[in-house]
Amino acid sequence: MxxxxxxxxxxxxxxxxxxxxxxxxxxxxxxxxxxxxxxxxxxxxxxxxxxxxxxxxxxxxxxxxxxxxxxxxxxxxxxxxxxxxxxxSEADEKSPPPPQGHxxxxxxxxxxxxxxxxxxxxxxxxxxxxxxxxDVPEAEKGNALDVTATGYQWWFKFEYPNELVKLPTGGEAPLVTGNELVVPAGRPVRVQLRTVDVIHSFWIPKLAGKVDMMPNRPNFLWFKAERPGYFYGQCAEYCGESHAIMKFRVIALAQADYDQWLARQKQPARTVPAPALAAAGLPQVRFASLKLNDGRALAGSTEFDANPLAAWQKMQEPAAGENPALIAAGRKLFSSKTCISCHTTRGHEGIGITGPDLTHVGARSTIAAGVLENTPERLSQWLHEPAHFKPGNKMYFGGYLVQDPTGAWKQNFTLNDAEVNALVAYLHSLK
Ligand code: HEC
Ligand SMILES: [Cu+2]
Structure with missing residues (x-):
């Protein structure tokens, strides 16, 4: 009962x-x-x-x-x-309820x-x-670094409005990087937040956030990394298919290291002198294909993240045993496969702005917006099958595939194993 x-x-x-x-x-x-x-x-x-x-x-x-x-x-x-x-007791249970007051x-x-x-x-x-x-406290304003962060589906562009670089055409423009924001440790960083498409949100959990990146309205936040370190960032506003893997990294360096990084970034894309190339010289290796939902694919799942700052530092120097012939072949392919129409390689042929700036992509620790480690294996897998890692991404839909007038997607270009290897060698030479 x-x-x-x-x-x-x-x-x-x-x-x-x-x-x-x-x-x-x-x-x-x-x-x-x-x-x-x-x-x-x-x-x-x-x-x-x-x-x-x-x-x-x-x-x-x-x-x-x-x-x-x-x-x-x-x-x-x-x-x-x-x-x-x-x-x-039983009696209590049967007795009428006590007087109700209110x-x-x-x-x-x-x-x-x-x-x-x-x-x-x-x-x-x-x-x-x-x-x-x-905003940055009054007392620290003079010491602040200004950065503009812009959200794209599904990656981040970072601009340094006060750090100008010389353009090949003669003018000057702010330094641009993609997906990895490098800042001096111990100094406040004032970030202007913008978007080119939908609403994104800027969040570095250990440093600051979240503030929305709104169309047609600049927002601001500031942060300060107290010591050199390697921090994870993440888009925190649902923005479409690959929202959950729209990430970025913040690398905070001691002032001297930061100055050194800045000086290198201001250089145009690195050119490795090229010997004549024998067509048969291109290696044909291919890494096994891999999908994002395979845990091994994601950055953060290997030794890399045991000391990501050291891993990042290692990326700054050209790798031993570069193959100049392969690099030259990759540079040619970068033009012929239309990569240049979406990516900038300042000083080289790339002039596109719909994808991340690749002028110094070889010195980044991650690719695909913080999702994959920037190893030859992962870069090769990314170029073979970008849509496996980021559903809907605009490099695959719009680059590898294009829409005909009826709206149907058709193949624009394909990359064979040798071509991918050459592109990887070229991109990794861009320190
Ligand atoms: C239609 C424009 C377009 C074309 C063509 C294109 N890309 Fe991309 N690329 C993008 C976009 C957009 C992204 C960002 C994808 C993301 O993370 O969502 C990207 C990302 C990349 C990245 C990762 C960069 C980073 O920092 O995360 C590399 C490397 C790259 N592309 C290389 C290439 C190469 C090589 C080619 C030619 C074979 C090429 N792209 C062709 C638009 C393009
Ligand atoms: Cu987003």
Whole structure:
């Protein structure tokens, strides 16, 4: 037989088990939680590495404590009422319910005052942090680096408006990089956020975020990496098929290393002097094909991420055993296969702007917007089958395939194994 009272008893038992579970979980400690839910992973907001992310984390904690306190008070009153007024015997169960009271002005006013007080406790740091995260603090403004980040489906362009490079045509333009934002550690970075298509959102969990990249409206955020490091970024606003793998990296360097990186980036694309090429000289190796849903494909699944900063640094130098003939063949293919219409290789033939700037792509640690490590194997797999890794991506749909007037997709060009190998050698020579 179920009566309202035995229902109450069930609720009471459930609440007791739930609370006991909660206590158990909190007692077993943070280390366990961190491990099970990988709270300290590369995209964790709980291990902060800069003042902006820290202010956001602190605010989260204030809110947690206040709401946790409310939960405890309300939960205790509920538990108390459940125990105190429960039916203790058969007779209790059959007796009429106790007199029902409502409308105690003292309690009602008390609750309103308490709620307002708690909201004020949350509001003060919230408002303070809104101002704090909006722009670089006055005292540090002179030391700030300006960057413009632009979202594309599904990658990021980074521009340095105050770092001008000479164009082959004679003019000057801001330095442009793709998918890897290199900044000096210890200095504030003010990021202007833009998009060329839909709404994206800029988020570097350990440093700052999230702020939307809105069409036709610049937004801003700033961050500071307190020490040199390698940080993961992620688009945080659903923006289409490959949204979940629209990533980027932030590499923070000591000022001297940053200056060195900057000087190299300002150089035009690196040219390796080419000997005459015998057609049979192109190697025919092909790496096994691989799909994104194979765990091995993703950057972050190998030794690379044991020390990504060191891996990034290694990419800055030309690899031993470069093959100049192969590189020259790759450069030719880069033109003949229409890569140049979407990608810039400043100083070489590439002048396109619909894909990431590849002038120094060989010095990046990842490709395909932070999704794949920039190894010969992965780059080769990317060029063979870009659509395997990023569904819908605009290099495959629009480059490898084009739409005829009826809207049907047809093959525009194909790449055989030898051609991919040459392109990989060329792209990796672009340090
Ligand atoms: C229709 C335009 C288009 C053509 C043609 C094109 N690409 Fe791309 N490419 C893109 C776009 C867009 C991306 C970004 C894809 C993404 O991450 O979503 C890209 C990404 C890349 C990347 C990764 C860059 C990075 O930093 O993540 C490389 C390398 C690359 N393309 C090389 C090539 C080569 C080589 C060719 C010629 C065989 C080529 N592309 C042809 C548009 C194009
Ligand atoms: Cu996006």
């Amino acid at each position: 179920t009566s309202p009272r035995s229902d109450h008893r069930k609720i009471f038992r459930f609440a007791a088990v739930f609370l006991a579970g909660l206590v158990l979980v909190s007692c077993t400690g943070c280390a366990w939680l961190h491990q099970v839910f990988s709270l300290s992973g590369p995209q964790s907001t709980m291990v902060t590495e800069g003042p902006v992310a820290r202010s956001q984390w602190d605010l989260f904690l204030v809110t947690c404590w206040v709401t946790g306190g409310i939960f405890l008070v309300v939960g205790s009153v509920l538990a108390y009422a459940q125990i105190k007024f429960r039916a203790k 409308g105690n002005p003292l309690i009602e006013i008390g609750l309103i005052v308490a709620s307002v007080g708690l909201l004020v406790i949350i509001a003060i740091p919230t408002v303070r942090d809104i101002w704090y995260t909006h």
